[in-house]
Amino acid sequence: MAIPRKRGPGRPRKLPVEDQRALVLAAARQVFATAGVQGATIEQIARQAGLSRQAVYELFGDKTHLFEQAVADLEEQAYRTIAERGSGDADLDLKSWARKNYANLFAFVAEHPEAMPLLQEAERAGNPALTRLRARLAEVYQEASARRWAAYGVEPGRADVALVAMYFAMTETLVNLSWPGEPPDREALIDLLTEFTIGGVLRLHGQTPEVIDRVR
Template structure:
């Protein structure tokens, strides 16, 4: 039923997709949907939470486990994980974004969970290059999400070569940009929160 709901909500939007459409797509009765989910709002919430968990498992968990200390390799792997997730689940980001627009901070929750993983890993990997991110680690993560979400949208439906080019662009922009910033304006990251973390 959740899979059917995801397809219906992706096609019609969470506010327009009906229980009738979901029941038909799942091959069950409307009553079966109501028996499992007491109303449409509960079903929408379940779909959004499932997507959030899948996204975290696909994007965040590998980032935490990645043992290779190489900064560029780690950064590229994380960008690639986001692009892969979106390519394999094209309904996910639009549904999370729609949930956010309608008052459920689903995307904000996901970003927050991923930020915890990334901030720690970013701090450690940049430190190996002599860069102290200070209070800037969360700002770097926020920039990561903004850039990735924008380029994932541009690459949607594009070919694999274009996705690879976007991943390379993001990797070099992120790593090269931070290293250059630290070389030419070393206090900027520390001043973002006025203290080191």
């Protein structure tokens, strides 16, 4: 009976195409976020991915197409992750729900530090990926928040569009803020956002409801 020969040393087995694509996209996100579209090279991305330049070209064609694919991949991942975390928890009241969603945004940025730089680079390059992401998430948040505002007798109407935009702007600003010295605890920032936004709207509704009426 013949004994099967063991595979000797040599070049490693070629990875499946989908695995190669995942490696390149992950590397591209890192390199584009750090160097920008103009500064990034296929060579840098290939080295980061552990593949050859030729493999990257075969998978994505050129740097422009790879950048668009990396941005689209990140946009979808961000939407799926943040929307899924934010659309559930029907039992949470308004303040608890809002706090959890602020925490979700902070958590996503912490888990994916290249996300905001890459989406901002896309905006500068003429791809409104971050604008699209905000708009898509706003639809999820507006529907979920409207039901919870109703428990307080607040019907924000179109004001909710402005409120959600403000929530995103404040969260993105705090996430990207450079602090003098040691930054504050993340939980403290999440509490600050929650109390400022939810408490602020409730005070507006109770003390100066005409402000919301004018936007509604």
